[in-house]
Each structure stands twice: as C-alpha cells, then as structure tokens.
Amino acid sequence: MANLAGGPTAGTVKGEQSVMNVMNRQELLEMAQSELDRQNTFRCRLLICASTPCISSGALAVEDAMRKAVEAEGLQTEIEMVGTGCLGPCSRGPLVTVQVQEEPDVIYERVTVELAPQILAKHLKGASVPELDARMLSYDWPFFAKQKKLVLSESSTLNPERIESYVARGGYMALGQVLREMTPEEVCAEVAKSGLRGRGGAGFPTGLKWDMVRKAPGERKYVVANGDEGDPGAYMDRTLMESDPQRVLEGMAIAGFAVGAEQGFIYVRGEYPLAAKRLEKAIRQAERRGLLGSRILDSKFNFRIDIRMGAGAFVCGEETALMQSIMGRRGQPVPRPPYPANRGLWGGPTLINNVETFGNIICIILKGADYYASFGTDKSKGAKIFALAGKVNNTGLIEVPIGITLREIVYEIGGGIRDCRPFKAAQTGGPSGGCIPAEHLDAQMDYETLQKLGSIMGSGGLIVMDDQSCMPDVARFFMEFCMDESCGKCGPCRGGTVQMHRILSKITNGSAIMEDLDTLEDLCLLVKETSLCGLGNTCPNPVYSTLRYFREEYESHIKDHYCPAGVCQFTEKPLRSA
Amino acid sequence: MSVVTLTIDDKLVSAPANTSLLSSIQEQGIDIPTLCHLKGLSERGGCRLCVVEMEGNPRLFASCVTPVAEGMVVRTNTAKLLKYRQMMIELLMAQRNHVCAVCVQNGHCELQTLAAKLGVTSVRYDYMCPDLPMDASHERYVIDHNRCILCARCIRVCDEVEGAHTLDMGGRGVQSRVIAGMNQPWGTSRSCTGCGKCVQVCPTGALFKKGSSAAEMVKQHDFLTWILDGREKKIWHWR
C-alpha cells in the first residue's frame, strides 16, 4: 500500500515516465493478436479463480499443486496456468476451468489439493476420475444460464494481472473508438441513450450526470470511481476490481474524456487489499503502454488515475464524505448543494460514479446504446450484479438483467432455499435497504419496484432469509451497523440510530412495551427525513420495511415474549407495563 | 446582485440570490430554532433544527444550508416540523448528562431555552449517561464534555476567526468529542491562545470560565460579527 497514489499534482515516479510510450491503435491491435497467438500455443489452459472467496477456500494451494503436477510431467510449454477473476458460485470454490483446444470448457467446483493432479490426468490422458465428474458444473445449470453478463462478461477467463490478457479480449478498443470517432457530447449522449443508471444505489441517470459535469465550468475536473463498498454481504465492486480492473480503468478514462477531466481517483475500501494491489498493477501496466497517462492512444487526451485507500468508514461511500476522505480529511458528509458535479474535489467539478457503473461503459460503447438498452425494463436498463447470499443453495455473485423477478433469482439461480425451508424474506440494499417478504416474490428487481416495496436496489447485496431468521433481530443487526458507522455530524442520525438500536435491543431481549413501537416508528421517520446525508436518510429502511411486513412478529416479541424464528432470548422484563 | 422571489409561510418575499434560506426566514421575523448556526461562522448543517418543508418536494431541507431559489414555497412551522424539532432536542438531551439544575449556564443556555420554547418537558428516550470527563487544565477555561451537543461552534470559531485550530472533533458517531491538540489536556496545548472565543460561542455549559458557579455563566457572541465586519471592511487599519 506504500506506493499508491499521489495528490492531484503528483507526477509518476521518474523511472516509469521514461519507459512510458505512446501507443496507437495499430499497435494495440498487434498487441491483442500476439497475445492470442501466445495463448494458442498452449494445448490446454487451466483457469483457476483467484478472487478473494476462492483464495480463502484454498485456491492458492490448489494452484500450487497443479503447478507441481504440470512441472512433474514436464508440460510447461503445453499447459498454461492462469489465475482469473471471479466465476460466480463463490461458496463452491476453489473453482477451476479447463480449456482444452477444440473441446468445450469444463468447470470443476470444490477442487482440492488431492484432486488437482487428477484434472491433468483426466483431460490429458483420458483417465476416468469419477470424483471429478461429480464436481463438474454445467453451463446449462440455471445459476449460469439465467444470468446475463454485460460487466462480468470476461472476468472468468482473463488474467486480471496482465493487461495483454485484457487487450486480447477487446480491451481499450472502446477508449480508442471514443478518442478517434466521438466528441465528448456524443459520449454523454450515447451513455444517456443506453439508459444506464448509477449502480451505487440511488439510480441517478449516468448520462445526465456526465453531461452536468461536462457542462460545469471549471478548469480542473475530476473523475472518481467509488469502490468503497461497505454494505455487509455485498462484494460486487470488490469482485469487479479484482477480476477485471482494466475495465474499470477504461470506463473511467472514457468518462474523463467525456467530462473533460485529466485526473481520476479510484477510492478502494480499506478492507480490499487484493483489489488495490491488482488495480495498482493495472494502472502501472496501462501507463507503461500509453493507455493511461499522457497522449493516450496517440491522441491529445491525458488521463491519470490514482488509487486512494479507505481506512474503515462506511459513510465514505457517501459521495461528499468520500471526497473529504480523498482530500485527507475526516470522512464527514457536507451539505449539498453545491453538488459535486459543480463543486467537488478541490472545488473542481467532479464526476462520481460507482465502480460497477464504470464497468458498464465499455459494453455501451462497443456494442451500442441500443444493444445495452435491450436489456432491463422501461426505466431501468442493462444488467445488475448482485451478491446472492444467505439461506439459498447457490450463493455467489450473479449478473442478471434488471427486471428479473425475485422468484427467478431465489428459486432458479439460487436453487431454492436450503433444506427446503420456506422463504421468508430477501434483504436488498444492505443497511440502507429493506426486506421483501414472500408475497412479493414476483416483484421485478428494478429501482422503482424495490423502492415502492420499501427497499432499494442499493449496491446489490441480496440476502435470502428463511423462517429461522428473526426480523426484529435482523433489523437490530443493521441498526447496530448504522450506529457504529454514523459519522456523528448531524444530530438525528447520531442520536437516532443509538435510540433505535436501544429499542430494537429491548424488543429482542423482552424489555420493550408496545409504546416503544410507536417511538421506533417516529424515530425512523425523523432520521429518514431530517438527516444530513444518504446514510441517515436510508438507515431506518431495514427497520421500517420489517415493521411494515412483519409487524405481528414485533408484536409477538413484545406481547408474548415469543420469537417465532426461535432466535431471541428473552432475558429481561419490561420496567413499565403500560 | 440578482434577486429572487420566494414564498415563506404564505408570504411573498424577495432575497438576494445565493443567500441562505435561513437568513430570509429570520428576516421575516420568524423565530426558527437553530443550534449549530451562528452568524459569522461557516454553516455546518448539523443540528437540523432549522429544517423546513418545501412545496413539491417530499424531503425536508435544513434552511441554513439551502440557498434561496426563485419560486420556492416554504413552510417553517408545521405540526410535523414541530414534532421533529422536539424529537431532535430530546435526542440531544438524552445523549449526554445535561443536568440543568447544577449547570453554570442554567437560565442562559440555548438548549434549555429551545427545549422550553418547543414544549419539551420530558425526554421519551433512554438517557445514555456516558461517563465523560471535565478538563480544567486550562488556566482560564473549563470544558465539560457532559454538556456538549457537538455543534462544533467552538471548533469553527477557533479555526475560522482565531485561526489557531486548537480544537477539532475526535472520534466518530455518538463517541465524537471535542478535542484539543492531540487530545491532550487543553491547558498543555501550545497552539491555544486563550482568547476565549470558543467559550463565548458555546450554546450550552460545555465551555465556561473557571470559577463560575451554577447559573453564573452568561455568554455573548456579538463580538463575532463585529470582528468579521471590521476585518472585511479593513476599517481598523491604523497605518
């Protein structure tokens, strides 16, 4: 982490500047071709998922075992081993994909160190390994088949630590096209036409935001990618940054061109060292090849990207707090207006988009706004990445067209609830979102519908709960989170979260009275309507939505000291009876 | 300077563009509660007491940080706003140990006065009773964290008017606390000039002069506008 990022004026390290050269479109195409040629020299490619979930379930040891097997057989020139980005079914890691020329790809789940050499035996020598056959994942499996990968399209096959790998799959072609053929107005218009909306949660139309920054007067403008993904249970941005960092950088560069910025920052959550490491490497590789930095792709466009690391503050996901943090201050939100689009970092107009939003840009430019807009609903276009977790059979990272129903996600992609228990609710949007009960299983997952149901799309956390989850306890859990993460600047959020948490604790420990429910509801409204920033405005959602759909569960806690899910221990008694 | 017209509580008024809604409201003689706002200091927008309803917008707006705009229709005193303001005051009172009876500023306290004005005669929330210290290490002043409402007026005046920046906010959330220097005893901070501006702008009994006893501390902050006016117009230059 020591050599990340400089200030807005910090130059690159001297040694690197000297090797930095300018690359034109022809050279880019040549680079892609030579990488493809190189890859074709291998008879077999072993793709090992090297994103955090797989690593933590032992992918590195598996890779090691496979490498030893390859070396033992002397097959280094025939077999290429690649650490790739995320495949999706994270709970089934480590995942290994085998690509043998002229044969369909095969994916294995839960590969162990013992099984690793067996993969070689099976695919190169035709040995029969029933244990492996049992761990084969089919592409027809609904988990894969139901998805529509627009952003994560390449992440499972490319090597996030090599820019050649990205370029070979069409990387930086979009930036090249934009620089060569389009004006900034046209880029903004194209993005607007695609109907892309901010993936950070609020769903503001991206094209409109870009155009606002483009039009804002100001000498120095900035582009910021928000990778401070703080929702517990959500890891879409981390996966994207780890799996396909160049895609994010290219999207940012296109945004820089569109709004007239020469400096970008990518703000990475402090808990994501691997993402930061890969982004750092990606930036260095892109700069060395003239795909970032000065005179990009032999044009007049200059764009630098620096990484800024968060240091453990959820509120820094809020755009004004994030800017404070980038400037090295306490990450406390500041009142808007002025909006960042007019006055942001160091007073300059600043474009802030979520990392995933930038990930969508390449698809829009290369395949066209119309293609992109063919996915999704009337008002919400494209696809959205969700982190599917909780009590479903298949957990992991999924990208689905917006407008898919919750039922399809839970019962088809997710493979239903574990142990065939009943579905109780799905929590979307983390601590800013709400719970969707079973009666709305057929609701479409889009910005408007979710909002109507009292939840939000959020950044894309999706936690499925069965009848063993206690709603007041879940609400208390999220409120504890918000209480710890409240920055303390504005009164309603600072004091309100603490008091809401206190009441929810009383409900779950048996010392609440019915009057507390009204107090709780009032506090929800107060904090929601009067807080300074988005954290406060949305943090009552988990409470409010569970109160709305599961009120009888709250009442049974209070009146009967009975927790239907069997979670709460009623150790206390109310002080006051009526 | 351009002028905009807006409606405040059914009354058509005009105001210079780029000024705050709060100043327009106050100009109408409307008594709107504020705590973190103080004329002469930058706006923090933290206490949220000055929230108003805006026609055609479901959100509430803190008027101190909302610029006036043409055609705005604003309500400053609805039943909902009163209810929210009461709740905000109660939340503040529950957070620290505000024992008015034994406070140096009893009778002159902005929090106490606002509570009475808004009809807050009891607090419906649990008192949090944090165990907070008092720092009497300064030669002349005392800071009592038990009575602090985190309005940050002291921090702003120290930075913006005195220019010492001895004070700042430490910690986060409900654990936030006004700190001096490296969270060291105030009296040992060498950047403090002992000017006492922080004491004078503090709305509660959190900052007071040493030796004051219950109800003895009366504060005045007109010096602020006076100093700032003088600085801006440079009327005091004796050379």
Next chain:
Amino acid sequence: MGTSQKNNGDNERDPRYKGLDRVLKRLQFQQSGLIEVLTSAQEAFGYLPEEVMIYIATQLKLPFSWVYGVATFYHFFSLKPQGKHTAIVCLGTACYVGRSSEILDAISKEYDLDPGQTTPDGELTLSTARCLGCCGLAPVVVFDNQILGQEAPETTVEKIKEVVGGKIPAKAVSSC
C-alpha cells in the same frame, strides 16, 4: 504547539521514521495525503503512537487536533499497541446469520476481552469486522491473517488457545 517534540533526536535513528519520510516526500508533503501517511505509519509502527502523529502533523503543517481527528475517525487506525496475535470475528450479514456473534462471545468470555481490547499481557487483540467478503465460508474468523471458515464457538476458541497458549506459532497463509 504541542506537548513534546523531544523525540526528534531519536527519530533520526529510528529507521521507521526514514520510511515515513520517504512516503511524505513522495506525496510532496501534501496535506491531502494525510490518510496515506497515517496508513504507512500504522504499518511501520503497528499503531499510531502520539509522537508519530505529532511528527506527521509537523511535517504536513497540520494542526495537531486535525491529525488526531482524522486518525480517530477511521476505524483502521489504532492509537493503542495491538496484541501479538489478533482475532477478527466477521459480523457481516452472512456471518451474523451464521451466528458469528456466538463465536465472538465465546472468545470474549475465554479471554475476558471486549471487542477492540487487548489482553493485559499483550498476547491477543480481539476485534470485529463488517464483512470480509468471504460470505461463502460464513461464519468467518481471521486469526493472525489466516482465514478460518465455517467456524463454531468451541473450535475457534480451541484454535486460538493452541497459539495464544504459546505452543504453536500461527502461520500467515492468506489475507482477505
């Protein structure tokens, strides 16, 4: 300005200050680099001692209270020395649903520690995290940078006792 700058003499000799100087220089002593400087300082010193923060404040020409305010806003920074070993219990949603709070309680009871505290002998620091992104392995505990997945209160305490009992050194395998 502040309490003490008496350590300046030592600073010259302490190589960790040299590393800090390098970071400061690379950032061109820009005040916006404060969080990065603090991060590097914490990496070098294990925590943020007061004299280090005073040094940083002086170098960046920032008020002491400003630096202290930033250092205490972010949860990554610790102003107290950490224990030789650390146990981080994930309290993310998936882990919470998997009852990770019971694991936390078990450790906390075994060593009489609240989250964020260190044992008096400086052996073990117990802390919590909000989602480490290993939701597939929930509930997760990170012990000395080693991820322990699908934990249960008894097994976790056993594993920690093996090491903090002082018998087997923990090995760092991967970071999450």
Next chain:
Amino acid sequence: MATSTNSKARLATVWLGGCAGCHMSLLDLDERIVDLLALVDLVYSPVADIKKFPEGVDVTLVEGACCNSDNIHMAREIRLKSKQVVSFGDCAITGNVPGMRNRLKVENILSEVYADGPGPAPPAQGGLPVLLAKVLPLHQVIPVDVYLPGCPPSPERIWLAVTAMLKGEPVELPAEMRTLG
C-alpha cells in the same frame, strides 16, 4: 374513585429520590396554600403523617426520581391509585441530580462512599431497599400525565398547573414556565 363526602378533589404528594425542594416550593405557595386546601383534601404527603397511600386519589404530585426498589414499588402503587400523576420537578422528569450517579457503577459508588469512605458499609441484606443500577425518571417506570419542570418548580408554576388540573383543564404552561433546571 373512592368518593369523599364533600366534593373536594383528593390530592396526594409523594417524595421519592429527591431533596424535598419541590415540596418546599409547594409550601412557598404561602397564603395560597389556604386557597388550595379549600379546593382539595390532602390525602397523602410527607408533610402529613399518613402511612399508607390511599385509594382513589385525583391528582398525585411525585417529587424525585426512582433510585431504589422501594421507589419503583411506590410509583406503581401511585399509578394504580391515582387518576392523574404529575412528574413534579426535574428529578422526577429527568433523574436530575440523583441521576448524576448513572455514569458510575453502583458497586463503585457504594465502596467509594462506605468501604473506602468514613462510614460503615450498609448491610448486604436486612430490609434496606436495593439501589437501582440506574436512577430512572418517573415516566420510565409508570405512565405520567403531566410534567411540571423546574428545580424546584416555582410556586407560580405549581399553582398554575394544579389549579388547571383541578378544574379539569389541560395544563398549558407558557414557554418561560416550562424550563428545566
């Protein structure tokens, strides 16, 4: 409500954890005490020697916070037997000065005062009410109808509130008469 032979309202005043200052302020009504007694029967009060809290009280003024188990018990009895309960003064409303111990642990206070201090520690058992972990305002123990702030509330406040209640009117003190402290 148990009816008395005359049509006078039944008033009770109670002294929980407080300094009796509110009762002093009540006595400070001076000659108006006579007017008050013309309107009410004082059926229970620290200034009258009545051992048991009676049934059918119309208005009860409760001074002081709930500091121990006995206070809680008394508060509940008051609520059962009173039509209207008034939090009388800051201690009943906020915990006030007795509540200043809330930031400390009860054990520490007891050892500080008795074990390490001048006096002998009170017997662990033996009829003394148990101190609560936290001093509580009255409304956290029983529902309260009217709040009469002040430390103590001035005789004017008391007069205004009590006469309004006796007339069956809502208590509406002007802003300057409802300050805490």
